[in-house]
Amino acid sequence: MAGCGRNNDKILEYCARESGTLFIVQIYIQFGVENDGSSVTLQSIVRFTRKTQRKGVYMLLVFIILSICICNTAIVGPRLIHTITNDDKINGVALLNNELYVLRCRSDNQIDVYSTINFTLLRQLSVDSENSLTGIAACPQKRAIYVINEVGYGVHRLGPDGSECKWPLTYSPLSLSVTRTSDVLVLCTVTIGNSEVNKVLFLNSENGECVRTITAQISADFEVYHCVQLKDDRYLMSYCSDARHDNGIVIRFDGDGKVLQSTQGEVSMHYPTFVTVDSDQFVLVCNYGARRVDLFDPMLNYVCNLTEGISVNPWSFVFDEFTRRLYIDDHYPYFHHVSIVQL
Numbered sequence: 001m002a003g004c005g006r007n008n009d010k011i012l013e014y015c016a017r018e019s020g021t022l023f024i025v026q027i028y029i030q031f032g033v034e035n036d037g038s039s040v041t042l043q044s045i046v047r048f049t050r051k052t053q054r055k056g057v058y059m060l061l062v063f064i065i066l067s068i069c070i071c072n073t074a075i076v077g078p079r080l081i082h083t084i085t086n087d088d089k090i091n092g093v094a095l096l097n098n099e100l101y102v103l104r105c106r107s108d109n110q111i112d113v114y115s116t117i118n119f120t121l122l123r124q125l126s127v128d129s130e131n132s133l134t135g136i137a138a139c140p141q142k143r144a145i146y147v148i149n150e151v152g153y154g155v156h157r158l159g160p161d162g163s164e165c166k167w168p169l170t171y172s173p174l175s176l177s178v179t180r181t182s183d184v185l186v187l188c189t190v191t192i193g194n195s196e197v198n199k200v201l202f203l204n205s206e207n208g209e210c211v212r213t214i215t216a217q218i219s220a221d222f223e224v225y226h227c228v229q230l231k232d233d234r235y236l237m238s239y240c241s242d243a244r245h246d247n248g249i250v251i252r253f254d255g256d257g258k259v260l261q262s263t264q265g266e267v268s269m270h271y272p273t274f275v276t277v278d279s280d281q282f283v284l285v286c287n288y289g290a291r292r293v294d295l296f297d298p299m300l301n302y303v304c305n306l307t308e309g310i311s312v313n314p315w316s317f318v319f320d321e322f323t324r325r326l327y328i329d330d331h332y333p334y335f336h337h338v339s340i341v342q343l
Contacts, residue, residue: 084338092136103136167208179229187227238272248272266302274316
């Protein structure tokens with residue numbers, strides 16, 4: 001679960017519903033913060049309380065005492081730990097094998113690959129395309145990188161052996177992500193008559209064959225941005241009105257396109273350009289116009305601003321759940337860089 005520094009109330013409420021140990025967890029966090037003696041991550045709390053609930057409260061209390069004795073740093077808020085600068089525009093970021101892939105607007109060597117340890121440039125990758133490439137995603141299972149060719153109506157696949165191929169599409173792709181079963185999920189807008197509809201394409205990760213499509217049941221007046229898969233046959237999509245970009249929404253919908261829940265009324269979002277989900281099904285959203293990354297619980301209730309106190313302009317990002325870092329594609333009018341935020 002992505003953390004929010006000291007803004008823990010809503011996450012703790014969710015933890016209580018899941019584990020029934022809210023009182024002990026609150027004591028744990030409060031004692032650690034006040035005495036500056038406990039290194040606590042919200043993710044470890046959720047996992048541990050779920051595990052120890054079956055073994056009794058005694059084990060949880062032992063864990064609390066040991067943690068306070070051993071650890072020496074308190075809960076802290078998000079902090080900017082590094083910035084990767086370059087003159088070229090960025091069109092997306094991805095993580096694979098502990099390396100950061102940064103897609104840039106160039107005619108060749110479009111992908112810069114950086115170490116996630118010391119953030120040095122390791123190498124560059126070139127994609128065979130005369131068009132600007134506008135999105136990137138990685139698949140750890142297949143060890144492959146996928147890149148969108150919006151103008152060229154296709155998706156490029158870079159394999160672990162250095163191979164490259166392009167999968168042609170009938171529609172112009174807007175964004176992409178990778179599903180839990182390694183399919184490539186591509187969000188498109190299709191013109192039918194005088195109106196446009198969104199289509200979510202599922203591409204086979206080996207040959208690019210379209211094996212399924214979903215159309216989310218939303219108004220054609222909305223501009224869609226990004227789509228990812230949740231558990232089972234559930235999905236998230238971010239969008240906002242063409243006319244008013246201050247009414248951004250993230251919806252959860254099923255395999256038939258039926259909208260099940262939304263963030264409407266939770267918080268004002270301006271251009272929710274990117275969305276992802278962690279292993280606990282918490283939702284992270286790029287609130288581009290508001291210059292922040294927002295966190296929602298699995299029921300799409302607003303939790304907090306993950307980048308509070310940090311100056312960012314996030315267009316997209318990738319979240320490393322193991323290190324709890326956000327690698328943010330930071331868009332500004334005259335320059336782009338990657339901001340690395342420790343949660």
